[in-house]
Amino acid sequence: MSEPELIVRFTDADAARELRGEARAGLTDQPKWLSPKWFYDAAGSNLFERITELPEYYQTRAEQQILQRRALEIAEITGAATLVELGSGSSEKTRLLLDALRKQQTLELFVPLDVSASALRAAVDSIALDYPELRVRGVVDDFTSGLGALQSNTARLVAFLGGTIGNLLPTERAGFFDSVRAALRPGEWLLLGTDLVKDPRRLVAAYDDAQGVTAEFNRNVLHVLNRELGADFAPGEFDHVALWNAEQEWIEMRLRARRPLRVRLAELALDVDFTAGEEIRTEISAKFRRDRVHDELAAAGFRLHRWWLDDAGDFALSLAVAA
Numbered sequence: 483m484s485e486p487e488l489i490v491r492f493t494d495a496d497a498a499r500e501l502r503g504e505a506r507a508g509l510t511d512q513p514k515w516l517s518p519k520w521f522y523d524a525a526g527s528n529l530f531e532r533i534t535e536l537p538e539y540y541q542t543r544a545e546q547q548i549l550q551r552r553a554l555e556i557a558e559i560t561g562a563a564t565l566v567e568l569g570s571g572s573s574e575k576t577r578l579l580l581d582a583l584r585k586q587q588t589l590e591l592f593v594p595l596d597v598s599a600s601a602l603r604a605a606v607d608s609i610a611l612d613y614p615e616l617r618v619r620g621v622v623d624d625f626t627s628g629l630g631a632l633q634s635n636t637a638r639l640v641a642f643l644g645g646t647i648g649n650l651l652p653t654e655r656a657g658f659f660d661s662v663r664a665a666l667r668p669g670e671w672l673l674l675g676t677d678l679v680k681d682p683r684r685l686v687a688a689y690d691d692a693q694g695v696t697a698e699f700n701r702n703v704l705h706v707l708n709r710e711l712g713a714d715f716a717p718g719e720f721d722h723v724a725l726w727n728a729e730q731e732w733i734e735m736r737l738r739a740r741r742p743l744r745v746r747l748a749e750l751a752l753d754v755d756f757t758a759g760e761e762i763r764t765e766i767s768a769k770f771r772r773d774r775v776h777d778e779l780a781a782a783g784f785r786l787h788r789w790w791l792d793d794a795g796d797f798a799l800s801l802a803v804a805a
Contacts, residue, residue, distance in 0.1 A: 486610035486618040492597055493622075501710055502750060509747070509754045509762070518649050518735075518765040519597065519624075520703050527601065529699040536695060538687045541645050544797035545675050548790050549578040556639070556801060557582035559788070560671045563636035566593040568625040569646050576641060579673075580613060583639075590636060595621045626650070626658055629665045638670045645677040645797070648732065648768035655768075659782035666804040672784060674800045676770040678791075682726040685769065689724035689733050697722030700735050703764055712748030719743060723761065732768040736761040775800055 501520060508515040522530070534542040562583055567576050576594070583589035592609060596602040599622045606620035625642070640662060650658060662672055689696055700722045704715040720737040727734055739756035746753050775798065776786045784802040791798055 484610075484614075484617055486606045486620065488599070488603055488606055488620045489622065490599060491621060491623040494599075497597065498710065501706075505707060505711060505747065506750055506752060509752070514754075514760070514762040516703055516707075516762055516764050520706050521699060521764075522598065523702070523706050523709075524600075525705065526699060526702045527598070529695060529702060532695050533691070533699060536691045536693065538684075538691045540684075540688065540794070540796050541677050544792035544794065545643060545645070545799065546575060546578075547792045548797065548799045549575055552788075552790050552799065553578040553582035554585065555788075556673060557586040557588070559801065560639045561586065561588045561637060562639035562671065563588050564591040564593065564634040564638045565589060566595065566634075566638060566640045568595050568640065568642045569644070575643055577609075577612075579639075579641060580609070580616070584613065584616075588637075589616060591617045591619065591634060593619050593621060593634075595623055595625055597622065597624050626654070626661075629661045633665070638666060639673060640666070640671065641673040643673070643675040645675050645767070647674060648677060648770070649765060650768075651766065652768075655778060656781065659778060659784070663783040663804055668804050670804050671787075672779075672800075672802045672804070674775070674779075674802065676775055676798050676800065677767070678796060678798055679731055679769045679771055680796060682728070685733055686724050686726055689735055689767070690722065694722075696724070696735075700737060700764055704737070707747065711750060712746075714746050714748075716743075720762075727766075730766075730768070731770075732766045734763055735765040735767075736763050770798065772798070 504517050533539050565579060594602060594605055602620045602622055606618050610618045701717040701720060704717040707713040708715055719740050721740060723736040723738050725734055738759060738761045741758050743756040744753055772789060779786055779802045783805050785805045786800060787803050788801040789798060
């Protein structure tokens with residue numbers, strides 16, 4: 483077994499600097515906002531794992547079903563020698579692709595990329611143990627800026643799963659697709675998971691579950707600010723809000739102040755005032771139609787090659803080729 487690599491391009495100091503900048507920008511803006519990337523400390527990652535198991539949250543199960551059925555077809559079409567997974571987390575779903583590519587006898591290198599060094603180290607070690615013939619090169623970086631990890635001399639398949647693309651605003655998505663396309667050679671591949679537009683009641687329920695796990699996950703960002711920036715948020719003073727924006731076709735998660743509040747962020751020497759009912763937008767989760775996926779990929783220089791759905795038609799997996 484070859485020793486797995488772990489390349490750190492996004493350090494704890496980088497993360498701290500980025501958090502300070504984004505917290506200042508978002509909490510002094512009107513309306514206020516925070517990036518969803520700050521949900522995912524250890525507690526937030528554990529809460530998200532619980533979310534994926536909730537009856538209301540269908541996305542993980544739907545994507546898993548598609549991958550179970552189509553992984554071998556993906557391997558046959560792409561013949562990939564390098565698999566790059568962006569925002570890999572635990573890489574569990576990627577094992578379906580690894581197994582299929584191993585069966586196809588094309589895979590040489592796996593490159594998982596994630597901002598969490600601890601989560602990535604655990605994933606890299608686990609994959610290296612279970613796939614001893616495979617070279618594994620973990621890269622700690624932000625998927626929106628870490629596309630240097632895609633460099634390889636062999637045929638590449640980039641996987642961006644879980645519907646995470648929906649967390650990017652339209653201009654951010656366009657920039658992301660452009661960056662991936664610029665990193666790939668013609669004939670190389672992008673595998674993309676997208677949640678689809680459906681009954682708004684089901685969408686809202688997926689982000690406002692009956693057990694309140696998503697509400698706890700949403701408020702966790704305030705715990706992160708308290709710990710990392712010396713803030714004195716009282717998370718219990720904020721209500722979790724999930725709503726459907728029909729015009730933009732996305733879910734918005736917000737935190738709504740129950741009463742007038744003043745919050746101090748000591749590390750920023752910043753006081754932030756909230757009126758009763760004032761909200762912080764903490765996440766968007768865009769939902770897609772096939773035409774939108776096709777058009778956004780085409781604008782970046784990709785051709786949509788395959789479009790697969792789960793049985794319920796809730797979720798799509800797209801395979802696109804760099805034109």
